[in-house]
Amino acid sequence: MRRYIYLLLLNIICFVLQTTLFRHFHLGGVTPNILIMITAASGLMYGRRLGMFSGVIGGLLVDSMFNTVIGLMILIYAFIGYVNGMANKLYFKDKLYIPVVTIVLSDMAYGTLYYGCRFMLRGRMDFLFYLMHVMIPEAVYTTIVGVLIYMVMRRIKEHFNPEEKVALEEHIEMDREKII
Numbered sequence: 164m165r166r167y168i169y170l171l172l173l174n175i176i177c178f179v180l181q182t183t184l185f186r187h188f189h190l191g192g193v194t195p196n197i198l199i200m201i202t203a204a205s206g207l208m209y210g211r212r213l214g215m216f217s218g219v220i221g222g223l224l225v226d227s228m229f230n231t232v233i234g235l236m237i238l239i240y241a242f243i244g245y246v247n248g249m250a251n252k253l254y255f256k257d258k259l260y261i262p263v264v265t266i267v268l269s270d271m272a273y274g275t276l277y278y279g280c281r282f283m284l285r286g287r288m289d290f291l292f293y294l295m296h297v298m299i300p301e302a303v304y305t306t307i308v309g310v311l312i313y314m315v316m317r318r319i320k321e322h323f324n325p326e327e328k329v330a331l332e333e334h335i336e337m338d339r340e341k342i343i
Contacts, residue, residue, distance in 0.1 A: 165323070166213055170205055173316070174220040177201050182228070185308075193301040196270060198225065200309035202240050203269035204316050206247030207254050207262060214251075218244030239276045243269050259310070266309045267302050274298035 177197045185194050198221035206214020222237030230236065247265055254261065278293050 166209060167216060169319075169323075170201075170209075170213060170217045171220055174198065174201060174217060174224065177312070178221065178224045190304055191300045193297060193304055195305040195308040196273065196301060197305070197308065197312065198240065199243065199270050199273050200266050200305055200312055201316075202244040203247045203265050204262060204309075204313050206244045207250055207265050208316070208320060209248070210251045211245050211248030214244030214248035215241045216244070218242070235280055239273060239280070242276070243272055246272075262313050263306060263310060266306050266313070270302040270305045271298060274301065 181194070181197045185197065188194065202214060202218040202221050205217035218240035219237055222235075222240035223233070225236040225240075226233040247269060250261075250265060274293070274297065278290060278298075282293065283290070
């Protein structure tokens with residue numbers, strides 16, 4: 164239950180930051196999509212159920228504030244959280260490249276799904292333009308900001324679950340002994 168409350172509060176805080184503070188830090192016409200990063204990291208760290216929960220909360224916040232129809236962003240974010248939750252077995256706290264790759268792929272999947280639902284269905288078929296001018300710059304920017312936020316999320320997780328930190332230290336020590 165604590166994780167659900169934690170993810171709810173984290174989604175609300177990141178939504179407020181994304182819609183207020185990060186709007187002023189746009190580069191090349193794009194802003195980082197922190198809610199995608201939170202959804203991807205939640206799925207990767209906690210599994211499918213919590214990843215999907217984080218996606219539903221993030222999608223609901225975006226839909227309720229910016230869209231006339233509620234449901235499209237919930238579906239996209241929940242899908243991304245669920246897929247990242249399936250990669251939960253790949254999650255190693257000492258490896259940073261796995262979360263970076265999942266954040267990039269999640270943002271690219273979000274951009275592709277968003278393009279398919281918002282533009283392609285209305286006959287706008289210039290996907291390469293959207294890819295080069297929106298999706299790739301947003302993915303890079305989200306990844307740079309996302310790594311910092313992911314590290315904060317990891318510290319919070321270690322603070323609330325110290326037994327996992329001890330198990331990680333024992334695992335690292337066993338790996339060092341194997342190398343020596």
